[in-house]
Amino acid sequence: MNIDKRLVRKDSLEKLFDILKQNSKTIYAPFSKNSKVSFREADSFSGITTDYIQTTQSSKEVAFPRNEKILNYSKDKEGMKVKGIDLNDIPEVVLWGVRPCDTMGIGELSAIFNWDYKDEIYNNRLSRVTVFGFSCSKSDDYCFCTSVGGNPGNTQGSDILFTQLGENGDYLAEILTDKGSSIVSISSALFEKTENIEKEKFLAEVPARFEREEIRGKLEKFFDSQLWVEQSLKCIGCGACAYVCPTCACFDIQDEAHGKSGSRVRCWDSCGFSTFTLHTSGHNPREVQSQRWRQRIMHKFLIMPDRLSVYGCTGCGRCSRACPVDMNILEHLISIQEVSL
Amino acid sequence: MDDLRKRAKELLETSAVKVVIGYEQGTANKTRALFVEKAEDADCLIFDSRCVQNLATYVTKREVKDKGKMAITATLPVMRSIIQLASEFQVNDNNLLVLGITPESKLVEFKNLSEVETFVHQYQIEIDAKNKEMLDKIAKMTQAERWKFWIDELSPCFKCYACRAACPMCYCHRCTVDFNQPQWIPVPSHELGNLEWHIMRAIHLTGRCIDCDACYNACPLAIPINLLTKRMLEDVKINFGSYQPSIKADHLMSTYKPDDKENFIQ
Numbered sequence: 001m002n003i004d005k006r007l008v009r010k011d012s013l014e015k016l017f018d019i020l021k022q023n024s025k026t027i028y029a030p031f032s033k034n035s036k037v038s039f040r041e042a043d044s045f046s047g048i049t050t051d052y053i054q055t056t057q058s059s060k061e062v063a064f065p066r067n068e069k070i071l072n073y074s075k076d077k078e079g080m081k082v083k084g085i086d087l088n089d090i091p092e093v094v095l096w097g098v099r100p101c102d103t104m105g106i107g108e109l110s111a112i113f114n115w116d117y118k119d120e121i122y123n124n125r126l127s128r129v130t131v132f133g134f135s136c137s138k139s140d141d142y143c144f145c146t147s148v149g150g151n152p153g154n155t156q157g158s159d160i161l162f163t164q165l166g167e168n169g170d171y172l173a174e175i176l177t178d179k180g181s182s183i184v185s186i187s188s189a190l191f192e193k194t195e196n197i198e199k200e201k202f203l204a205e206v207p208a209r210f211e212r213e214e215i216r217g218k219l220e221k222f223f224d225s226q227l228w229v230e231q232s233l234k235c236i237g238c239g240a241c242a243y244v245c246p247t248c249a250c251f252d253i254q255d256e257a258h259g260k261s262g263s264r265v266r267c268w269d270s271c272g273f274s275t276f277t278l279h280t281s282g283h284n285p286r287e288v289q290s291q292r293w294r295q296r297i298m299h300k301f302l303i304m305p306d307r308l309s310v311y312g313c314t315g316c317g318r319c320s321r322a323c324p325v326d327m328n329i330l331e332h333l334i335s336i337q338e339v340s341l
Numbered sequence: 342m343d344d345l346r347k348r349a350k351e352l353l354e355t356s357a358v359k360v361v362i363g364y365e366q367g368t369a370n371k372t373r374a375l376f377v378e379k380a381e382d383a384d385c386l387i388f389d390s391r392c393v394q395n396l397a398t399y400v401t402k403r404e405v406k407d408k409g410k411m412a413i414t415a416t417l418p419v420m421r422s423i424i425q426l427a428s429e430f431q432v433n434d435n436n437l438l439v440l441g442i443t444p445e446s447k448l449v450e451f452k453n454l455s456e457v458e459t460f461v462h463q464y465q466i467e468i469d470a471k472n473k474e475m476l477d478k479i480a481k482m483t484q485a486e487r488w489k490f491w492i493d494e495l496s497p498c499f500k501c502y503a504c505r506a507a508c509p510m511c512y513c514h515r516c517t518v519d520f521n522q523p524q525w526i527p528v529p530s531h532e533l534g535n536l537e538w539h540i541m542r543a544i545h546l547t548g549r550c551i552d553c554d555a556c557y558n559a560c561p562l563a564i565p566i567n568l569l570t571k572r573m574l575e576d577v578k579i580n581f582g583s584y585q586p587s588i589k590a591d592h593l594m595s596t597y598k599p600d601d602k603e604n605f606i607q
Contacts, residue, residue: 033497033562034562034563034564034565035563036561036562036563038497038562056561056562057499057562066499066529066530067529067530067531067534140369141368141369142368142369229404232404233374233376233404233405234373234374234375234376234399236398236402236503236506236507237506238501238502238503238505238506238507238559239500239501239502239503240501240503240559240561242501243499243501243561244561252528254527254528254529256527256529265528265529267528267529267530268499268500268530270501273502275515275519288403288404289402289404290404320368322561324394324503324506324507324558324559324560324561325373325374325394325507326367326368326371326372326373328367328368331368
């Protein structure tokens with residue numbers, strides 16, 4: 001299929017933003033706070049930052065918020081009344097400025113939320129998200145998308161992928177889905193017809209560093225390796241890696257009671273926490289950090305491909321950037337590949 | 342630092358310690374913790390001004406502690422943390438040897454923790470000018486402004502607990518936030534949940550925090566949570582005199598005296 005390619009002038013992005021607003025879209029875009037770039041709701045175009053290799057947090061919150069009410073309840077003489085969440089309240093969202101490693105992550109996250117049980121809230125949220133991917137012209141030491149099936153101009157997961165044609169240049173817009181086309185239809189003057197533009201020369205160069213199939217093969221025989229102990233010795237067991245990850249989907253269910261009524265809330269959780277697998281009996285099948293670290297790597301590079309046919313890592317490098325003790329996932333994956341069995 | 346490497350080697354060769362905790366080169370000009378168990382690996386140890394992670398957080402980590410006697414590369418904040426930990430019976434002369442690094446970057450080995458304490462007491466804990474200015478600015482805010490400031494700062498927190506994990510004083514096997522019967526602190530990272538967590542953290546560290554900024558440095562979102570503990574440090578100073586970690590000391594938040602000026606507890 002030929003992709004519909006258009007040219008969007010640099011100055012047209014603000015106009016596009018305004019048109020989306022006029023069409024009642026909620027826009028999430030990257031903003032800088034305390035020198036960290038994160039997605040948040042954008043009221044106006046000014047202030048949206050473009051100067052980032054990768055945002056500190058992934059964009060997964062738009063479909064999988066850190067805290068989400070999944071039902072409300074109240075108790076009275078007649079008993080308990082449970083009320084589900086009104087899915088009509090979910091807004092139409094445009095996710096603006098997402099890097100290709102995050103757009104790819106949406107597919108991996110969706111695989112988890114539709115593995116067996118189809119998560120209604122997640123799927124409803126995602127169905128109302130239009131993804132504006134922005135290709136990468138820069139990368140850093142932490143990036144490794146090309147080792148895990150991605151690339152700096154990957155269209156996977158985007159509804160429209162924008163690629164800036166040189167510093168301060170105009171944008172090539174690749175219209176990839178019906179959602180993308182519907183955006184073009186409300187702002188067609190901004191999406192100019194264009195001759196075939198090649199985006200490749202404007203993309204960052206990210207060399208491939210390992211073969212993920214090879215790692216998967218190693219992991220099958222690797223459960224009892226001492227390597228997990230060595231790698232995880234400096235891990236302090238926080239959840240920073242999981243919370244910034246575009247594909248980590250673990251959650252905890254909490255009831256928040258206020259007298260006779262309350263709500264049930266789904267909250268992010270992390271397999272790195274010591275209490276994550278703690279049983280009521282007091283037994284903990286993952287007693288030490290090495291077992292938790294092993295779970296993290298195994299889940300992404302063995303369990304997910306086995307069960308869901310997708311890997312759980314997009315090479316965004318966020319976990320390594322966010323790690324307070326410099327646990328570098330790329331380095332650890334390379335050392336797994338290098339081990340001779 | 343050749344003398345550090347040499348000493349680490351000797352300690353491991355003579356089995357005086359089982360592991361030397363220090364720093365190595367990390368990613369993108371960062372440094373990170375290194376656990377040297379074989380003498381030949383001691384050459385990877387480095388020390389320079391980038392080495393700011395508070396390594397004392399590892400001396401209570403089970404997987405490290407279980408290796409046997411530890412030696413630790415300790416800058417002044419690390420030494421302070423160790424003395425506070427000693428006063429809380431978490432480390433002692435049998436399980437820890439301190440390879441001190443003075444503020445002038447000189448290696449100094451201490452025979453015991455008592456010597457470390459004497460060394461540490463030469464220096465007062467002083468909040469740096471930039472943070473002091475920020476504390477003053479916050480103190481001068483109206484109550485409403487201050488509330489808004491903290492809600493804005495704390496709202497992004499997603500409760501990854503990197504602050505807790507990086508803090509040497511947060512060694513509890515099970516933290517208050519992990520209890521659910523009863524649930525003291527709301528688990529969700531919403532406004533109330535975040536506020537209660539950070540206030541609780543600051544209160545639990547009052548009279549124990551040695552102002553190393555490990556919590557702030559660990560925060561992936563760079564939330565200035567160290568301002569809370571710094572504020573408590575200042576309040577302690579005003580009400581009880583300067584705090585200095587001491588092996589045998591009354592603990593501020595767990596000490597009751599019949600002649601306390603407050604009468605609510607009597």
